[in-house]
Amino acid sequence: MNVKFPILMYHQVSDESHPNFMEYTVTTRAFATQMKILKMLDFTPITFDDLINCKNGESSLPGRPIIITFDDGLKDALEKAVPILEDYSFKAVFYITVGYVGKPSTWMIPDVNVALDIADWSAIRELDAKGFEVGAHSVSHPHMDQIPADICYAEMFESRRELEETLGHEVKHMAYPHGGFNETVRNLAYEAGYSTAATCIPVLATLDDDMLKLPRLNVGMEDTIMNFVSKLYIAQSPAEALETKLNVVRKMIPKTVERFVKRHFYNNNSN
Numbered sequence: 089m090n091v092k093f094p095i096l097m098y099h100q101v102s103d104e105s106h107p108n109f110m111e112y113t114v115t116t117r118a119f120a121t122q123m124k125i126l127k128m129l130d131f132t133p134i135t136f137d138d139l140i141n142c143k144n145g146e147s148s149l150p151g152r153p154i155i156i157t158f159d160d161g162l163k164d165a166l167e168k169a170v171p172i173l174e175d176y177s178f179k180a181v182f183y184i185t186v187g188y189v190g191k192p193s194t195w196m197i198p199d200v201n202v203a204l205d206i207a208d209w210s211a212i213r214e215l216d217a218k219g220f221e222v223g224a225h226s227v228s229h230p231h232m233d234q235i236p237a238d239i240c241y242a243e244m245f246e247s248r249r250e251l252e253e254t255l256g257h258e259v260k261h262m263a264y265p266h267g268g269f270n271e272t273v274r275n276l277a278y279e280a281g282y283s284t285a286a287t288c289i290p291v292l293a294t295l296d297d298d299m300l301k302l303p304r305l306n307v308g309m310e311d312t313i314m315n316f317v318s319k320l321y322i323a324q325s326p327a328e329a330l331e332t333k334l335n336v337v338r339k340m341i342p343k344t345v346e347r348f349v350k351r352h353f354y355n356n357n358s359n
Contacts, residue, residue: 092292094320095155097304100204101168108200110309116168122307122316123176126154128352129345131320133178135221136261136284143295154320155293156180157286157304159225159263160193163205166215174218183225183263183286184212186250195229209254216255223261224248224282231268240273244280260284263304274300292323317341317349 099112101119114122126133132150139155141147156173158165161184173180188195190208197203207215216222224247226232232240244262251259260283264273267288277285277300289303297303305319315325321341322329 090294090296091149091153092294093149093153093155094323095157095286095293095302095304096319097286097288097306098156098158098165098169099160100162100165102164103168105309106200106202106204108202109196109204112306112308114307114309114311116172118309118311119169120172121313123172123178125313125317126178126320127176128348129317129320133180135179135181136223137221138179139295140260140283140299143299149295157263158182159265160185160204160229161189161207161212161225162193163207163211166207166211170215170218170220173220179219179221181221181223181261182212182215183223183261184247184251185225185227185229185265186247187227188229193229213255221261222251222255222259223263224251224259225263226265229265231266232264232273233268233270237272237276241276241280244277244282248280248282262286264288269301274298290323314349317345321345 098114100109101114101116103115105113131152131154133156134150134153136155142149156178158169158180161182185206188206189212191206192203193206194203212222226243227247228243230243232243248259262277262282263286269287283299284302285300286302286304288306290305291303293303305323307316318324318326318329318341
C-alpha cells in the first residue's frame with residue numbers, strides 16, 4: 089500500500105500578522121498547538137533527504153510521516169518556529185530566497201502590499217548547523233512559469249550555488265515560488281541538479297509522486313484546530329470536503345481522532 093502523507097507549507101509565524109498576509113501566517117500559539125497535535129497523533133516529521141532515501145529503497149517511512157516546510161526564509165518564522173520545533177525534536181525544511189537574505193521581501197508588495205524581513209546569513213547558517221534542512225526558493229522569487237527558460241534556469245542554479253557556497257554542502261531541494269511551474273520548469277529543476285521540488289498543489293503526497301512536483305498543504309490563520317487536523321488526513325477542511333462529497337470527513341478520519349480533537353482541543357481557542 090502506498091502511504092499518503094501531508095507536506096505542510098508555512099510562511100510566517102508571528103504574533104503581529106499583517107491583514108493582507110493572514111492566509112500565510114500563523115500565530116506562535118497556533119503553531120505550538122499544531123506541533124503538539126502532530127506529536128499527540130504520532131506523526132513523525134521527516135526531511136526530503138529522508139524521503140529520497142525511502143524512494144530509493146535505502147530506508148522506510150515511519151508509520152505516520154509528515155514533512156514541515158517554510159517558504160521564503162522569513163526572520164520571524166525562524167525565530168518563532170525553530171524553538172518550538174526543537175522542543176519536540178521535529179525536523180523541518182526551510183526554503184530560502186537568496187536574493188533577499190537580510191532584506192525586506194519587497195517582491196510581496198505588488199500582491200499583498202507588505203514586505204517582511206528575511207533572515208540574514210548568520211541565522212540561516214545557524215539553522216543549518218542545528219540540523220534543519222535548508223532548500224532553495226530561487227534568487228528573486230519570480231513566477232517561474234512566466235519567465236524565459238534561461239532566466240528560470242539561472243534562478244534555480246544560482247540560488248542553489250549560493251546556498252552551497254555559504255553552507256559548505258550540497259543543496260538538493262527547492263520549492264517553486266508562488267507554486268508556479270509547468271513541465272518546462274519541472275525539467276529545468278532537474279537540469280539544475282535538484283532531487284525534489286515542492287509545489288502548492290493541495291493534496292496528500294505519496295512515494296509514487298514525481299519528486300519534482302510534490303504537493304503541499306498551506307497552513308494559515310483561517311485554519312482552526314479541526315481544519316488543521318482534517319488537512320492531515322484528507323488535505324481539506326471539513327467544510328471544503330463536505331462541499332464536494334457528503335460524509336467524507338467521517339469516513340476518512342478515524343473515530344478515535346475525532347474524539348481526541350473534541351476532548352483535547354475543540355473548545356480551546358488556540359488560534
